[in-house]
Amino acid sequence: AQKVTQAQTEISVVEKEDVTLDCVYETRDTTYYLFWYKQPPSGELVFLIRRNSFDEQNEISGRYSWNFQKSTSSFNFTITASQVVDSAVYFCALSGGYQKVTFGIGTKLQVIP
C-alpha cells in the first residue's frame, strides 16, 4: 500500500519569508516517483515537479527547491522569498512505477502581504 502524509494542513507566512512544505511517503516499491502539484484558488491542478526514486539530487527552479531524502522517506518543498501568488494548496503525490498516483491531503499555504 502507498501512503503520502502531509502533516501541515495550513501554513501562513508573511510575504518574503521562506517556507517549507513537508511530505513523508510510504511504499514497498523499489522504483517509485514523487510529485508536487499546485492548486491555486482558481481550482486547477498544476504539475510542478517529478522525481524518481533513484535520483536523490536536490532540485532548484527559481524560488522553488525540493529536498528528496530516501533515508527519511521525505520529499520536502521549499519556497524562498514567498509571494502572494504562491498562495495555493500544494499536493505531494506518489506513484509506484505504474500510472496510479496517490495524493496527500494537501497543505494550504497563505502568503500574507
Added chain:
Amino acid sequence: DAGVIQSPRHEVTEMGQEVTLRCKPISGHNSLFWYRQTMMRGLELLIYFNNNVPIDDSGMPEDRFSAKMPNASFSTLKIQPSEPRDSAVYFCASSLARDRVSPLHFGNGTRLTVT
C-alpha cells in the same frame, strides 16, 4: 495545444437524478484518470484507463458510479442515482504513459452539488 477539457464546469442536481460528467483528454495521451476532491478526503482516484481499457476501478465508491471510455478522445463518469454525499469536485486527468510514470495533466474540474 488544448488541455484536458471537462464539462460541465458546474452541475447542480437533485438527489436521485442521473449525472453525467464528460472529459476530453489531451490528444495523444493514452492514460485517463478520474479523481474526486472533497475537503474531508482530499483527492481520491476513482478509476483509470490505459488505452481506453479500465485498469483499476477499486476507487469507485459503489455501483452507482460507472465510467466509460468509448474511444481515445472521450470519457464519461456517470452517477445514478446521485446522492448529496456525492457532492464534490470531479477532476479528469490524462497522461502519456511510457516507460516511466508521466505527470498528470488535469482538467478544470466539474463542481457537482447534489441537493
